Amino acid sequence: MHDYDIRSKIGLRIKELRAERGVSQEEFANLIGMSRSYFGEVETGKRNVAAVNLEKIAKGLGVSLAEFFDSEFFGE
Amino acid sequence: MHDYDIRSKIGLRIKELRAERGVSQEEFANLIGMSRSYFGEVETGKRNVAAVNLEKIAKGLGVSLAEFFDSEFFGE
Numbered sequence: 001m002h003d004y005d006i007r008s009k010i011g012l013r014i015k016e017l018r019a020e021r022g023v024s025q026e027e028f029a030n031l032i033g034m035s036r037s038y039f040g041e042v043e044t045g046k047r048n049v050a051a052v053n054l055e056k057i058a059k060g061l062g063v064s065l066a067e068f069f070d071s072e073f074f075g076e
Numbered sequence: 077m078h079d080y081d082i083r084s085k086i087g088l089r090i091k092e093l094r095a096e097r098g099v100s101q102e103e104f105a106n107l108i109g110m111s112r113s114y115f116g117e118v119e120t121g122k123r124n125v126a127a128v129n130l131e132k133i134a135k136g137l138g139v140s141l142a143e144f145f146d147s148e149f150f151g152e
Contacts, residue, residue, distance in 0.1 A: 006131045050126040055082040065145035066152050076142050 008045030009073045010054070015043050016073075017061040032060035084121030085149045086130070091119050093137045093144075108136035 004012070018028050029039040034056065041047045042057070049057070058068045070076050080088070094104050105115040110132065117123045118133070125133070134144045146152050 006127045010127055048126040048128050050124040051082045051086055051130065052124050054127065064152060065150055066142055066147075069141035069145055071142075074141055076140060 004045070004073075007048055010049060011043045011045040013068060013071050013073045014057060014061070016071075017063065017068075018043075021061065028060060032056050080121070080149075083124055086125060087119045087121040089144060089147050089149045090133060090137070092147075092149075093139065094119075097137065104136060108132050 018025070023031070025040055025043065026036050029036040032039075034053070038047065039057075042049045042053070054068075055065065058065050061068070094101070099107070101116055101119065102112050105112040108115075110129065114123065115133075118125045118129070130144075131141065134141050137144070
């Protein structure tokens with residue numbers, strides 16, 4: 001796994017989980033009440049997303065934060 | 077478990093792991109190159125800590141982010 005930084009890894013994991021659920025960025029951003037552009041930047045690793053938004057995203061994806069980070073993207 | 081918000085839960089988990097390692101706030105903040113006052117505010121739930129710092133803290137505690145969030149503080 002290329003040595004992405006944590007922002008990129010978080011973005012890749014979000015994209016993986018979102019794609020598994022067949023939801024577009026726009027649909028998902030609306031679902032969790034987040035601006036589409038901000039969410040798009042989180043997903044492309046451009047944002048150093050903070051805990052409150054990370055929890056909101058994980059909840060929207062239907063996973064706990066432990067499940068969110070339990071992924072090969074994070075070396076698990 | 078009182079319904080703390082995510083900031084407080086993260087702070088409680090950090091404090092738990094730090095105490096298990098017998099390290100003071102000051103020693104730990106120095107260890108990971110973070111200002112003691114900022115770290116103290118993260119631990120007391122006053123900061124909406126972002127991914128880069130969260131990863132830095134977890135690494136300093138010797139746990140992965142999955143292990144960090146795999147705790148009853150987060151309903152696991």
